[in-house]
Amino acid sequence: MEKNNKFKTLSILLLIILIGIFLRTYNFHDWLRFNADQGRDAELVSSVADGKTSWPLLGPKAGGTEFKLGPAFYYFEIVSAKIFGSAPDKMAYPDLFSGILCIPLLFLFLRKYFDKKTSLSLVAIFAVSAYAVRYARFAWNPNSTPFWTILALYAIHEVISQGKNRKLLWSAVAGVAIGIGVQLHTTLLLFLPITTIIIFGYLAIKNIKIIKYFFIVLAMVLLINVPQFVHEYQHNGENIKAFFGGVKTKQEKNSIVENVLHDSSCWVQGNIDIISGYEISDTCSFDPGNKDDLVVFVLGSLFVLGGAILGLRYFLNEKDADKKAFLGIIFAFIAVSYLIFIQIAFELSVRFYLVLIFLPFILLGFWIKFFWEKFRINHNLVLMIVAGLFIFSNLFFIYKSFVFLADYDKKGGTVDVIILKQAEEFSNFITANSGNAPEVVIDGNGKFLFKAYKSIKYLVEKNSNAKLLLANTKTATPSQYFYIGRLAKKAELLKDPDIKISQYKTYGKFTILFVQNNKASTGQAGAK
Numbered sequence: 001m002e003k004n005n006k007f008k009t010l011s012i013l014l015l016i017i018l019i020g021i022f023l024r025t026y027n028f029h030d031w032l033r034f035n036a037d038q039g040r041d042a043e044l045v046s047s048v049a050d051g052k053t054s055w056p057l058l059g060p061k062a063g064g065t066e067f068k069l070g071p072a073f074y075y076f077e078i079v080s081a082k083i084f085g086s087a088p089d090k091m092a093y094p095d096l097f098s099g100i101l102c103i104p105l106l107f108l109f110l111r112k113y114f115d116k117k118t119s120l121s122l123v124a125i126f127a128v129s130a131y132a133v134r135y136a137r138f139a140w141n142p143n144s145t146p147f148w149t150i151l152a153l154y155a156i157h158e159v160i161s162q163g164k165n166r167k168l169l170w171s172a173v174a175g176v177a178i179g180i181g182v183q184l185h186t187t188l189l190l191f192l193p194i195t196t197i198i199i200f201g202y203l204a205i206k207n208i209k210i211i212k213y214f215f216i217v218l219a220m221v222l223l224i225n226v227p228q229f230v231h232e233y234q235h236n237g238e239n240i241k242a243f244f245g246g247v248k249t250k251q252e253k254n255s256i257v258e259n260v261l262h263d264s265s266c267w268v269q270g271n272i273d274i275i276s277g278y279e280i281s282d283t284c285s286f287d288p289g290n291k292d293d294l295v296v297f298v299l300g301s302l303f304v305l306g307g308a309i310l311g312l313r314y315f316l317n318e319k320d321a322d323k324k325a326f327l328g329i330i331f332a333f334i335a336v337s338y339l340i341f342i343q344i345a346f347e348l349s350v351r352f353y354l355v356l357i358f359l360p361f362i363l364l365g366f367w368i369k370f371f372w373e374k375f376r377i378n379h380n381l382v383l384m385i386v387a388g389l390f391i392f393s394n395l396f397f398i399y400k401s402f403v404f405l406a407d408y409d410k411k412g413g414t415v416d417v418i419i420l421k422q423a424e425e426f427s428n429f430i431t432a433n434s435g436n437a438p439e440v441v442i443d444g445n446g447k448f449l450f451k452a453y454k455s456i457k458y459l460v461e462k463n464s465n466a467k468l469l470l471a472n473t474k475t476a477t478p479s480q481y482f483y484i485g486r487l488a489k490k491a492e493l494l495k496d497p498d499i500k501i502s503q504y505k506t507y508g509k510f511t512i513l514f515v516q517n518n519k520a521s522t523g524q525a526g527a528k
Helices: 002-025 036-049 072-084 093-110 116-127 130-136 141-160 167-181 186-206 208-224 226-234 238-249 256-276 291-317 321-343 350-356 359-375 379-406 420-433 446-463 488-493
Strands: 439-444 467-470 480-485 499-507 510-517
Touching (some): 002 116, 093 116, 093 141, 130 141, 130 379, 141 186, 141 208, 141 321, 167 208, 186 208, 186 321, 208 226, 226 238, 256 321, 321 350, 321 359, 420 480
16 A cells, blocks of 8 residues: 555656756756846856867856856856767757756655655646746756755755754765755855854754764865865955955945845745736736735735744644754745845745745645635635646746747747847858858847847858857948848948848848948948
8 A cells, every 4th residue: 555655656756857857957958047147157067068168267257346246157057068068059958957857856855854745736837937947947046946956855854854864965965966056056155154053053052963973075066166265365355355345335225125126026926826827917017006916925925924923823833842943944044045045035026936935835735735724615626726726826927938939930039038049040041151250250139139249250150160249339331241131221221232141041030131231331240
């Protein structure tokens, strides 16, 4: 009987994982987000993978500062590029794989407190979460934070649980997960170490022997971050100085009340987006005049606040030491996150909640537990209704996003999101029409090129010997150059009798034009 139950559980979990894989890999190449950050990272990673430059000691810049994170994100991409090739979609495999592995990991994580059926239902929602799917489908340093955060918290629980074996191994796993996590996003640089210190510090008061596991965690964290220490030694600590400089520039000028209210609003919106796929605002702004958003926000507030109250009640009444420890870890991490987010409230957006991606599923688990215990409604019926509603909601928003991407070449996308297929179409056009010119110039819509130039540049220079330059108003207009803008720009340019457009290609809302300027004195491409 026990074997049959395990087989059934594994079979259902495997089906859930397969559905999650399909949603995360469908048209992965063509629809891959490939903005400026991805183009910049691809250039660096490709250079290292091809042996042209050495492995970096630091990673990408933290948003709006000069501080650079650790190099783990680049190392994952470099290894992927060496194994699968330096195409942009191959470099995104580490984030894709971590997004897939997060599904079974979350199941194991939830099983530490909830029963099998509840855990499977919650993981089924996560597998189709429009939010989780969105951030698993392109390369970006925060995208794998869900996996490393959950793994760190899971491993810490394994270390502090009663009667558990292999505590030394799990201490090392926790150290590796934290050591990588702190390199992926600035928030985790604070959240994970502070939470770990609080947990082990509290437990050490009761049993000082637990401290030896903390030092194993610490040793692994330091080992994983050796490249940063080498850089700081070589450059007189310039990066840590940049970190404190960034902290100073990020200090909020609003009152503490305004920060708490905005933080709370963003907290609600992040949880709503993760669990249902409904996004009120990416920047956490909120217009009460929008009736749909208002209803969703009110329901979301009740869901988050009520779930937190239920969770605290279960924590205080829990008799099982291991389950109590699990809830203690969760609430410690949540408290640290919430308090730190208050300090940067108006810098927040829903993407910051990637590190808390597990939270709404735990809150929903509390609600399911409450309704089952309070009203004695059939447990299976509750799970079917709740899971069904959230799965339907998420699939609806995924369907909308996939339809949008499927029509991208005809109806266009947005200036803010460049997909790989679009960047390839424009870069192939440039390569096909640039001949053997050592340098080619691109001009056009400023907002579009701000997002797309580095991506197109990477593809052009990877597939040809030409160097792609961005037009510059300080130098002369070349005799030939490329222009990306609305199709109407073609007629506007042709009003000049000295301008000729021999080729052009439209993809989505934008058209790339091959412009020949007879006014220019030289045929050599240069900066405009």
